[in-house]
Amino acid sequence: MIDRRVSFLAIILLWMILAPGVALATTVVEDVRTWDGPTHTRIVFDLSASPDHRLFTLEEPDRAVIDLSAGRIDPALVEGIRDAGPIRRIRTGRRDEGIRIVLDLDRALEARAFTMAPNENRGHRLVVDLGKDGEKPPVRTAERGGSEPFVVAIDAGHGGRDPGAVGAAGTHEKDIVLTVARKFADRINAISGLEAVLVRDGDYYVGLRDRTRKAREAGADLFVSLHADAFHDRNVRGSSVFVLSRNGASSEMARMLARTENQAHHIGGVSLSDKDEQVASVLVDLSRAHTVEESLDVADVLLAELGSLGEVHGSGVEQAGFAVLKSLDMPSVLVELAFISNPAEERRLNSADYQDQLARGLTQGTRSYVAATRPTLALGGEADQYKVRQGDTLSAIAQRHATSVGALRRANELGGDTIVAGRTLRIP
Numbered sequence: 130m131i132d133r134r135v136s137f138l139a140i141i142l143l144w145m146i147l148a149p150g151v152a153l154a155t156t157v158v159e160d161v162r163t164w165d166g167p168t169h170t171r172i173v174f175d176l177s178a179s180p181d182h183r184l185f186t187l188e189e190p191d192r193a194v195i196d197l198s199a200g201r202i203d204p205a206l207v208e209g210i211r212d213a214g215p216i217r218r219i220r221t222g223r224r225d226e227g228i229r230i231v232l233d234l235d236r237a238l239e240a241r242a243f244t245m246a247p248n249e250n251r252g253h254r255l256v257v258d259l260g261k262d263g264e265k266p267p268v269r270t271a272e273r274g275g276s277e278p279f280v281v282a283i284d285a286g287h288g289g290r291d292p293g294a295v296g297a298a299g300t301h302e303k304d305i306v307l308t309v310a311r312k313f314a315d316r317i318n319a320i321s322g323l324e325a326v327l328v329r330d331g332d333y334y335v336g337l338r339d340r341t342r343k344a345r346e347a348g349a350d351l352f353v354s355l356h357a358d359a360f361h362d363r364n365v366r367g368s369s370v371f372v373l374s375r376n377g378a379s380s381e382m383a384r385m386l387a388r389t390e391n392q393a394h395h396i397g398g399v400s401l402s403d404k405d406e407q408v409a410s411v412l413v414d415l416s417r418a419h420t421v422e423e424s425l426d427v428a429d430v431l432l433a434e435l436g437s438l439g440e441v442h443g444s445g446v447e448q449a450g451f452a453v454l455k456s457l458d459m460p461s462v463l464v465e466l467a468f469i470s471n472p473a474e475e476r477r478l479n480s481a482d483y484q485d486q487l488a489r490g491l492t493q494g495t496r497s498y499v500a501a502t503r504p505t506l507a508l509g510g511e512a513d514q515y516k517v518r519q520g521d522t523l524s525a526i527a528q529r530h531a532t533s534v535g536a537l538r539r540a541n542e543l544g545g546d547t548i549v550a551g552r553t554l555r556i557p
């Protein structure tokens with residue numbers, strides 16, 4: 130009896146001595162994903178256990194350093210990451226009982242790190258955000274639940290008595306954007322974790338207030354307004370993506386389009402009263418510092434996808450004071466699919482094949498944005514495909530699709546870094 134009690138105490142003592150060692154389990158880095166947005170670059174480390182980490186930056190040369198005590202990493206995971214936004218490359222090395230991960234940067238950047246607990250879809254993660262060009266990396270906001278879908282409000286512009294722009298061959302903007310909106314919604318709804326809400330689903334007019342109300346009521350996380358406007362110069366062509374401007378329009382084109390679109394809402398008989406404008410601007414002030422940055426992130430990936438289909442008008446994402454974007458307290462973009470005033474584009478906009486391509490590009494852009502910014506959400510559905518173009522690199526493709534070089538290699542059974550233009554890759 131006494132002997133048994135002694136051995137029991139011995140076990141307790143032994144456990145107390147060993148317990149701290151048990152708590153310091155090895156943290157294995159299982160995958161590394163990077164995403165380069167306009168305001169910040171994000172690196173996500175998928176880990177086998179909760180990390181004990183430390184992050185700091187060094188100068189001359191500029192580096193961000195992450196120490197993981199009791200960490201392990203296969204250097205091959207980061208070897209393929211080259212010139213991912215401001216990250217020139219990533220190096221790893223042993224340090225005491227753990228590892229040191231060094232991000233070689235092309236300039237001094239603010240760095241911020243946070244950990245994410247596992248959910249039903251993903252394990253432990255360490256997320257490092259690097260702010261760009263004087264921007265501070267975003268403060269992490271509360272993530273929505275892992276199982277709650279990401280809702281995309283798809284707003285087909287115009288409708289009913291407002292045809293929008295009319296092409297030389299008689300094509301109405303309202304019809305084209307509705308068709309593309311429906312195709313876009315079908316594709317979004319085919320991906321588990323994403324959900325589309327059509328703000329307009331028929332040939333009727335929807336006022337500005339009703340458009341934004343519908344998006345809010347649906348609990349939309351993203352608002353995408355689709356247009357295909359006209360310009361007085363019929364040679365002007367290409368896709369463009371706009372976000373709400375804080376400092377006026379970014380170009381004459383942006384100013385003109387904002388004016389036309391804003392007038393359309395008056396033509397439709399529903400306009401924001403002065404009071405509503407004030408309410409709207411308060412909402413904008415409260416939310417835009419946050420949502421404009423997020424909107425720029427979305428706009429960036431959408432423009433990249435549309436750019437792979439054809440021409441992009443102008444040099445990049447443009448900003449203007451679009452009323453439809455003004456009262457939205459969620460990331461919002463306005464996409465000009467093409468110019469209906471250009472005869473070649475009017476023809477293309479009427480082709481079912483081109484409409485499918487546009488819907489696919491919008492879906493892929495949305496998917497990459499969600500994958501990068503809502504790491505708690507596991508996106509299902511068919512794996513995306515990507516056709517390799519001249520000059521593409523694995524790391525650039527991985528970055529654009531918010532995946533890792535390792536995952537791309539595994540999904541496509543690639544041995545090295547060589548990829549041939551024209552080959553179709555599975556995007557995991």
Ligand SMILES: [Zn+2]
Pocket residue numbers: 286287293294302355356357358390
């Ligand atoms: Zn329009």
